[in-house]
Amino acid sequence: MFKNNMSVKGLIGIIFTLLFILGDVLWADISYYVNGKGDVVRVVETTIATSKEISNLTDSNSSVIEKSLKDISKRELSDDELNLIAVISQGEGTSLNYLLASSIAKKNNLTNPYDATYGFGKYVPKGTKVSTMTFGEVKKLQRRMISIQKKLKKKRRSSVIGMMQFNQATLKEFQKKCGLKDSDLFSEINQNKMTVKLLKEIGLKDFKAGKISAYRFQNKLAGRWASIACPKTGKSKYNQPTKTSTKKIRLALSKLR
Numbered sequence: 001m002f003k004n005n006m007s008v009k010g011l012i013g014i015i016f017t018l019l020f021i022l023g024d025v026l027w028a029d030i031s032y033y034v035n036g037k038g039d040v041v042r043v044v045e046t047t048i049a050t051s052k053e054i055s056n057l058t059d060s061n062s063s064v065i066e067k068s069l070k071d072i073s074k075r076e077l078s079d080d081e082l083n084l085i086a087v088i089s090q091g092e093g094t095s096l097n098y099l100l101a102s103s104i105a106k107k108n109n110l111t112n113p114y115d116a117t118y119g120f121g122k123y124v125p126k127g128t129k130v131s132t133m134t135f136g137e138v139k140k141l142q143r144r145m146i147s148i149q150k151k152l153k154k155k156r157r158s159s160v161i162g163m164m165q166f167n168q169a170t171l172k173e174f175q176k177k178c179g180l181k182d183s184d185l186f187s188e189i190n191q192n193k194m195t196v197k198l199l200k201e202i203g204l205k206d207f208k209a210g211k212i213s214a215y216r217f218q219n220k221l222a223g224r225w226a227s228i229a230c231p232k233t234g235k236s237k238y239n240q241p242t243k244t245s246t247k248k249i250r251l252a253l254s255k256l257r
Contacts, residue, residue, distance in 0.1 A: 077196060080255040081204070085164070085195060087252040089113060091227035091244030092165045093120075113163040114188045117141075123148045130161055131191070135175050136182035142168050162191045164198075165225070174198055198224065207256065214253050221249065 077085070089095050094116040099105045108121030114131040117124050123145040124130075130138055142159035146168075149157040159168045166174070174194040184190060202224060207217040215231045222228040226238040229246045236242045 080252075081199070083255060084199075084252045087244060087248060088221070088225055088228065089163055091248070092116075092160075092163075092225060093227070093243065094163050094165065114191055116161070116163055116165070118145060118158040118160045118165075131185075131187055133186050134183055135171075135180060135186050135190075138186045139168065139171065139182070142171070162186065163188075164191065164195050166191075166194065170198070170224070177201075204256075207253070210257065214250055217253065218246065218249055 086095065090098065093102075094113045096113055099110055099113060099116070099120070102110075102120055104120040104122065105111070108124075109127045110116060110121045112129070112131065115129045117128065117130060121128065124141060128141070130141065133141070138161060142161060145159050145161075146157055160166060161171070171194075174197055178190070178193050178197050180190055180193075202220040203212050203217050206212045207214070218228070218231045222230045222237050225244075226236050226240045227243040228249055229235060229242045229244060230237050231246055234242070234246055
């Protein structure tokens with residue numbers, strides 16, 4: 001009996017040891033959503049990844065980003081930096097795989113991450129491709145999106161648009177900082193230029209050089225993208241579902257140094 005108890009305890013110990021080791025590569029994100037019936041739905045998303053495998057999780061989106069970046073005269077980002085963008089995009093719900101799997105996106109003919117709008121096309125004319133529109137047209141569309149949500153008496157309103165989900169203020173800010181005119185296209189190339197500018201401004205180079213900590217850089221990222229967990233609370237700074245946990249973003253950041 002004593003031997004049997006010891007063997008059971010030993011087995012339990014081995015299991016807990018394995019779980020501890022897997023702790024760095026296995027985690028669950030628990031989010032809460034309100035479905036069409038008004039019921040709160042608990043969603044558990046389990047992600048398995050290692051530093052070696054994380055690129056496989058984001059291959060589809062990275063390839064989309066890299067393809068458009070090739071058209072920029074000088075390559076702005078490394079593969080690991082592209083991977084960071086892909087991870088952020090996944091959390092924002094604009095990754096290619098996410099759009100292809102979304103019934104709402106399919107209904108609104110949304111298949112290109114760079115054409116993504118708040119609600120997956122719910123508040124814009126069906127088939128709208130913002131990557132083919134000018135900045136002037138996009139800003140007008142954002143105002144229209146907010147107007148529609150106001151009429152529908154939506155408590156939470158948003159104008160986010162494009163693969164990296166720029167709201168009105170951010171789009172206007174980085175359009176100006178990138179020297180882009182209202183007559184310029186909100187193209188894949190120009191969206192990437194704004195993303196690169198934004199990442200550099202909030203400390204990408206300083207983080208890579210070891211001048212700022214992962215905690216501080218994550219905090220800055222969380223200030224720009226609502227889906228990223230705040231390092232202090234583990235939740236979104238904007239009271240939205242946290243789709244990119246601290247473990248996920250830290251895994252991506254670890255590849256940058």
